[in-house]
Amino acid sequence: MKQKPWKVMTATALMSSLLLTSACTSDHESTGSNKKEKGTTANIEVPVTDYTFDTAGNMFAYSEFELSGEPLAEGLGLDLDVLDARKLDKPTKFDYTAGIESYEYSEEAMYEVTEKSGLGLHLIHGPVTEQWAKKVHKSNDEALADRFYELADSVGYPREEIFRNMFPTMIEYASGDPHYAQKVDTEVYSENDDKTYVPVYQVDFQSLRWNRDKMDKILTPSAYGAVFLKQALWAGDFLGGFHTVDKDEELEAKTPNDDKDKNIALGVSSADGMQGMILTEEIWNKLNFVRDHLFYNAKQQTLTKATGSHYDPAKGFVYLPHKIQVVEDGNELAPNVKQLVVEDQRSLLQDQWLMLWPASEFYGITDQRPENKNQNPAFLAVFDGAPYPSAAKENLDNNPSNDVVSTDPYSVNRDVLLQVFKNIDMMHFNPEVGAFVEENNGNEQGKRIDTFQAGYTMEALRIFERAIDGLPVGYASGEDAKGLGTAEGKRALELIKKQADFIVTKLMRKDGLVANGFVIGEGVEQSEPTLLAQLGAIRGLTAAFLATKDEQYRDAARTIYEAMDNHFWDKQLHVYKTGKDEMKYNPFVAGALSGVLRVALNNLNNTEADKPIKSLERETIISRYVDFYDRIIDGPSVKEGMQASEFWDTGDVYIKGDKSGNTDGDHVPQVQAGHGKYGIAPILLNVEVKEKH
Numbered sequence: 001m002k003q004k005p006w007k008v009m010t011a012t013a014l015m016s017s018l019l020l021t022s023a024c025t026s027d028h029e030s031t032g033s034n035k036k037e038k039g040t041t042a043n044i045e046v047p048v049t050d051y052t053f054d055t056a057g058n059m060f061a062y063s064e065f066e067l068s069g070e071p072l073a074e075g076l077g078l079d080l081d082v083l084d085a086r087k088l089d090k091p092t093k094f095d096y097t098a099g100i101e102s103y104e105y106s107e108e109a110m111y112e113v114t115e116k117s118g119l120g121l122h123l124i125h126g127p128v129t130e131q132w133a134k135k136v137h138k139s140n141d142e143a144l145a146d147r148f149y150e151l152a153d154s155v156g157y158p159r160e161e162i163f164r165n166m167f168p169t170m171i172e173y174a175s176g177d178p179h180y181a182q183k184v185d186t187e188v189y190s191e192n193d194d195k196t197y198v199p200v201y202q203v204d205f206q207s208l209r210w211n212r213d214k215m216d217k218i219l220t221p222s223a224y225g226a227v228f229l230k231q232a233l234w235a236g237d238f239l240g241g242f243h244t245v246d247k248d249e250e251l252e253a254k255t256p257n258d259d260k261d262k263n264i265a266l267g268v269s270s271a272d273g274m275q276g277m278i279l280t281e282e283i284w285n286k287l288n289f290v291r292d293h294l295f296y297n298a299k300q301q302t303l304t305k306a307t308g309s310h311y312d313p314a315k316g317f318v319y320l321p322h323k324i325q326v327v328e329d330g331n332e333l334a335p336n337v338k339q340l341v342v343e344d345q346r347s348l349l350q351d352q353w354l355m356l357w358p359a360s361e362f363y364g365i366t367d368q369r370p371e372n373k374n375q376n377p378a379f380l381a382v383f384d385g386a387p388y389p390s391a392a393k394e395n396l397d398n399n400p401s402n403d404v405v406s407t408d409p410y411s412v413n414r415d416v417l418l419q420v421f422k423n424i425d426m427m428h429f430n431p432e433v434g435a436f437v438e439e440n441n442g443n444e445q446g447k448r449i450d451t452f453q454a455g456y457t458m459e460a461l462r463i464f465e466r467a468i469d470g471l472p473v474g475y476a477s478g479e480d481a482k483g484l485g486t487a488e489g490k491r492a493l494e495l496i497k498k499q500a501d502f503i504v505t506k507l508m509r510k511d512g513l514v515a516n517g518f519v520i521g522e523g524v525e526q527s528e529p530t531l532l533a534q535l536g537a538i539r540g541l542t543a544a545f546l547a548t549k550d551e552q553y554r555d556a557a558r559t560i561y562e563a564m565d566n567h568f569w570d571k572q573l574h575v576y577k578t579g580k581d582e583m584k585y586n587p588f589v590a591g592a593l594s595g596v597l598r599v600a601l602n603n604l605n606n607t608e609a610d611k612p613i614k615s616l617e618r619e620t621i622i623s624r625y626v627d628f629y630d631r632i633i634d635g636p637s638v639k640e641g642m643q644a645s646e647f648w649d650t651g652d653v654y655i656k657g658d659k660s661g662n663t664d665g666d667h668v669p670q671v672q673a674g675h676g677k678y679g680i681a682p683i684l685l686n687v688e689v690k691e692k693h
Contacts, residue, residue, distance in 0.1 A: 043692050044573050044631060046640040050686040051675065053178040054587060055113065056354065058684050059226030061591030062106040066233055068598040068625075069103025071475045075602065085651040088664060094622050097629045102594065104649040105633075105682065110230040111275075112681045113172055114282060115163065116208040119215060120172035120224075121326070122334035126285025127292065128407065129170075141334075151281065154387040155273030156245045156265035165206035168278060170285045173326070174223040177214035178644065178683050179676035182207055186654065186672050196653045201671075208671075210681070212335075218343065219294060219324040221351035228286065229358035231279040236365050236474040238276030241268040241378050253378035266382055277387065280409070283362060284388070287412045295419070296321040296345055298442035303340060308415030309400040313426040317442055320355060320420065321345045347440045349453045352424045357460040359417040364466070364473035366410040369396050372470035374481050383409060421464060421488065424457065425495065433520055434498040435506075449518040451507055451533040452592070455540030458496050462543040465492040478546065478602065493547055500544035503537050504556050512563025528580040534564040535592035542599045558604050558616060561596070565615035565624075574627045575689050583689035585632055590642060590684060597625045632689065634667045638674075641667055645674035645682045 073095055074080055082091055083099045090096060113119055123129060124140045133143035152159050185200040185207040192198075201207050242251040242264050250268045251258070258264050267273015295306045299316040303324070311318060323344035328335040365379050368391045382388055391410035394402045406412065427440040436454045439446040467473050469483030483489065506524065507514045514537040517525045541557035544550065568576045570583070576593065577583050600621045606612050614620060635641015638661075646652050651664035661673025674680035 042636065044575070044636055045690045045692050046632060046635040046642075046687045047690070048640070048644075048675070048685045049584070049688050051178065051644075051680075052686075053119075053176050053681070053683055055119065055172055055174055055176075055223035056220065056226045056350075057587030057591070058109060059113065059223075059230050060354065061587040061594070061684055062109045063226065063229045063233060064591040064595040064598070065102045066106040066230070067475070068098060068594045069101075069106060070099050072102075072598050072601065073098040085649060086653065086664065088651065088666065093626050093630075097626055101629060101634070101650055105643060105646070106230070107234065108647045108649060108682050109684070110227075110234060112178075112208075112683060113227055114169050114231065114279070115166050116205045117176070117178075117210040117681065118167040118169075118212060119176045119210060120169040121337065123168035123170045123282060123285060124334045125336040126170040126282075127288040128281075128285045131407070147281065148278075151277035151387055152274055154265065155267040155270055155277060156243070156248075157270045157274040162274070164204040167205065167209065168282055169227075170282065171219060171289055172224050172227045173215050174218040174220045174323075175216040176210050178210060178681040178685075180207070180671070180678040180680065181209055181211040183678050184208065184672040188656070191656070195656050197656055198648075199654050202648065208681070212332075217326045217328065219326060219340075220322060221320040222348070222354040224286065224290070225351065225354035225358055228283060229354065229361065231283050232358045232361035232365065233474060235276045235279040235283065236361060236379075237268075238272040239267055239280070239365070239378060239382050240376055240474070242381075243267060243269050243273065245270075253376060253381070256377045256380035256384060258377070259381050266378070266387075280382070280388065284409045284412070287359075287362075287409070287416055288407055290320070291412050291415050293340065294320060294324060296342060296442070298345070301345070303342065306415050306419040308418045309395075309403045311419045311422055313422050317347075317423065317427055317440075318419070319347045319423045319427060319442070320351060321442075322348050322351055345442055347423065347427050347442065349424075349428050349436055349438045349450070349457060352420055352428065353453070353457040353460040355416070355420050356424060356457075357463055359413055359420060360460070360464040360467040361473050362409075362413050363417055363468070366391070366413055367467070367470065368410055369470070371398075371484060374470050374472060376472075417464070417467075418488070421492070424461075425491065428457075429495055429498075430520065433502065433506075433518075435502040435518065436495075436499060437520070447520040447522075449502075449520070450536075451503070451514055451517055452536030452588075454499055454503070455536030455538070455543075456592075458499050458540035459543040461492045461496050462547045465489045465496075465547060468492070496544050496547050497550075500541055500548075500553050500556075503541060504552070507537065508556065508560070511567070512559050513567060514560055529567070531564070531568050531576055531578040532589055532592060534560055534568070535589070535596045538564070538596045538604075539592065539599065542603050546603065554604065557599075558610070558613060561600060561604060562613045562615050569615075569624075573631075573689065573691060575631055576624075576628075584686070585642060585689065586686045587642075587684045590633065593628060594625075597621060597628065601625075632687065633684075635687070636667060636692075638662055638667055638669045640687070642684045642687050643668050643682065644680045644685050645669050645671040647671065647682050 078095050085100050124144050129144050133140045149159050187200050189198045189200045242258050245263045245265050248270050259266055267276050291306045295304055295318050297304045297318050321342055325341040325343050327339040329338040389408040391408050392404050392406040394404045395411045428436045430437055435449045436457050437445045438448050438450040438453050468486050469489040471481045471483050472479050513529045515524045516527050516533040538557045538560050541553045544553040605618050606616050633642050646668040652670045655663050661670045672679040
């Protein structure tokens, strides 16, 4: 049998594979199969309304999809080993939807952005890469090639099987056109004995580039932060254990020195470990770039460095501004920064919580404080000097006065984390009203409190409190453990509680729904409630319950959920309306809905102690979950739905002689068969749900 691993590349000099061909333009013509496939979606239409790729919305949504994927299904009792991407809706439709679709859509979209598309600046120009190149007296591309070999060796991954023609990103742009700019290479790379084959593009990413001329070359914290969130969650998953070298079997970490055994390597498997290392390398370079170049001094009106534990916002705000334009240097293969220009100096709450959350997740991975007894030994092994440097010792004690500036992953992340946390507190929290305002211009707070943004700020603060207090994060962020009781953790809990009280006392209406927002000096907004506001409030109140154990917040979340289901659920179309008489879905709505359905299943569903609520019966929530993915994400036909295309990992295998572009017979086409002249990346698009007449 001629069979090779899916995730390999042909033996080629890695240095050349890290430099890439530039993209060319394409015009967009619709293609794809029209054959009728799975599901009972005949009564709706779900046309795409915008083909622009929104980085922040997509990566936020796919982070929620990830957590609502395998971790959710496994937590509800599914044995993940029984899942097979080619056995649609088995063992149940929910199991397949969560364990395969939600999870794999999430993973592949991340790689699309961080390794394939070119949507940003190349890792060759990363600060750490440049430092290393100077130290070893090599060019940046040679140094990065050597680094990738070192990372491969640390996880027992064959050097010759590293992907070819990658575009690993150091930092990502705000948006772009997800249509491929050239013909996707679907030629046979290797054949299997069942007529399926591995196409070239799965191992050589050269044909998967997006058009650089159609990228919005803006650095926005919510965009590069949402990618950071995806990277941190997956890195934590991939590097959270060891594996045997001879059989590639996962091992639970017992000590940080387990990998000293020649038959034990870092990462839960060789392939996953390699991806975890690439993601961590990207994060490490990104954080150094963000800390040293992207903070804005409001007094001096210039970009500057973050100072982390030494930062005092009372002496003047230094924060991440909303928009920084990148003027590139003209290098088509691996563009670098020529100039950074601040286009919008405001601090937006969404930008800040979408940096706080991932930095908190990554803090949980890199934490080396001796007082933290909850640390995973596998993570300690990754950051023990090889392949990643240990933290500066001065930064691991309880004395901030002796902290030093360091480029190691723990220290640079902590600098960003603490500065963003202080800014959320001082720039966005209004102590008079007890809530977070959605913007600050650098001199004064705005007046509006946005329910969705405030709710997700609470969830980000919950993860921050867990990380800073040494509690498990990532997939284990719901677990109980004894924390360190830090001053920062206590302040985070205070902020969560005050914002929760504000939602309950000021934003909840008599009908159980929450208002979209509140304007200080004017009061509660009287606009028609949106689905997004309800989702933010439920997510935030559930976070408050999990962080404080105060049942009143869970009760409030259940009340809003019940009202949301009664008010927004369309019984005929089996979808949630997003506003009054409209069903317009973008990635932020989709991600928040996925997250709320997950916390409903895990934290809000009826227990014996609860007064039963029909919409919070587990079977009802599961049916809503399945309908959401089936009708809105996958859509009623290959030309409809939010998921633009799909990859091998969700069942759409390549079969010799099959030109359908949809071999698994679902409603999501293969990448080359999707919208556009050359197809479209596996990402989320904006749609509008309509009744079919």
